[in-house]
Amino acid sequence: MTIQPKPVYLDEKLDEVRQSGRLDYRSKALPTWCPGCGYFAMVESLTAVLNRMQLPHKDTVIVSGIGCASRFPFFISTYGIHTLHGRALPVATGIKMANDRLHVIVVGGDGDGFAIGGGHVPHAARRNVDITYLLFDNGVYGLTKGQTSPTSVLGFRTSTSPYENPDRPLNPLLMVLSHGASWVGQAYAGKPDHLTEMIAAAVAHRGFSYLNILSPCVTFDKTERTYSNLGLQVADLPANHDSTNVAMAMAAAMRTDHPLLGLYYKEDRPTLNENLDSLAAKAGAGTPAAGKKPVRAA
Ligand SMILES: Cc1ncc(C[n+]2csc(CCOP(=O)(O)OP(=O)(O)O)c2C)c(N)n1
Numbered sequence: 001m002t003i004q005p006k007p008v009y010l011d012e013k014l015d016e017v018r019q020s021g022r023l024d025y026r027s028k029a030l031p032t033w034c035p036g037c038g039y040f041a042m043v044e045s046l047t048a049v050l051n052r053m054q055l056p057h058k059d060t061v062i063v064s065g066i067g068c069a070s071r072f073p074f075f076i077s078t079y080g081i082h083t084l085h086g087r088a089l090p091v092a093t094g095i096k097m098a099n100d101r102l103h104v105i106v107v108g109g110d111g112d113g114f115a116i117g118g119g120h121v122p123h124a125a126r127r128n129v130d131i132t133y134l135l136f137d138n139g140v141y142g143l144t145k146g147q148t149s150p151t152s153v154l155g156f157r158t159s160t161s162p163y164e165n166p167d168r169p170l171n172p173l174l175m176v177l178s179h180g181a182s183w184v185g186q187a188y189a190g191k192p193d194h195l196t197e198m199i200a201a202a203v204a205h206r207g208f209s210y211l212n213i214l215s216p217c218v219t220f221d222k223t224e225r226t227y228s229n230l231g232l233q234v235a236d237l238p239a240n241h242d243s244t245n246v247a248m249a250m251a252a253a254m255r256t257d258h259p260l261l262g263l264y265y266k267e268d269r270p271t272l273n274e275n276l277d278s279l280a281a282k283a284g285a286g287t288p289a290a291g292k293k294p295v296r297a298a
């Protein structure tokens with residue numbers, strides 16, 4: 001029996017994507033990631049969100065450090081800065097302090113964010129810098145060919161840990177919650193519709209929003225954070241989860257055997273810029289940033 005290949009309606013698919021408007025937010029550069037890398041879903045979701053919220057290109061900045069994830073600014077047609085390894089958060093904080101109108105979105109990997117850059121996370125969180133941090137958590141150093149990262153699981157064998165990783169992983173959600181992040185959520189690259197909704201909510205939040213995105217590195221992790229493992233492990237946060245209760249959010253963050261997806265925690269409190277404006281007013285300098293607040297479209 002001859003098996004007929006299934007038709008691929010590529011032109012129709014392309015038309016659908018063109019009509020969606022999100023290509024307006026894609027640059028001409030094409031991603032060079034390995035086929036199947038979770039980061040492809042992130043580009044699609046982020047451009048869909050930028051298009052949905054109609055964030056002006058000139059008022060949007062994507063900031064990255066170094067790693068496979070940090071190539072993002074090249075693929076998005078807003079402003080963007082590819083900074084130094086681990087230094088995206090301080091650069092983003094400076095950008096936001098200089099111009100509160102800007103929508104600042106930081107992207108990066110778990111090594112960039114929690115190894116070399118780990119000292120910056122607590123301060124962005126506790127000061128409530130009004131930026132969104134999309135952390136692509138693949139549990140490995142992808143760009144440098146597969147060393148363990150701070151979120152690698154115990155026992156993970158890589159090219160540089162052939163006798164198994166002896167280090168206990170840190171828990172990014174618990175860390176940002178304990179340092180006072182005002183919006184904390186988790187998504188999975190294998191569930192792109194949910195990922196898009198979570199990115200939209202994170203970007204719409206006024207204050208430091210942290211989205212942990214579980215994302216397979218298909219080249220350097222064939223055993224742990226794979227699509228087949230994650231697909232079986234992830235679950236939604238329970239319906240009775242109270243996202244105003246930080247203790248409940250921390251308890252949910254401890255469920256590392258079955259990572260829970262959704263909004264863990266949200267609170268409204270003054271941002272770094274608002275606090276600085278208040279200080280300036282107290283010191284008699286007026287409110288320098290008044291009238292410069294960004295308009296949230298979602
Ligand atoms: C100061 C400095 N130290 C080390 C490196 C080497 N380096 C580049 S990317 C990287 C880790 C990348 O892993 P991760 O942040 O998890 O991103 P991924 O590649 O997995 O997206 C390292 C150690 C560097 N570029 N600069």
Ligand code: SF4
Nearest residue numbers: 034037068142217218
């Ligand atoms: S090495 Fe891993 S993280 Fe980097 S592009 Fe390839 S699959 Fe993605």
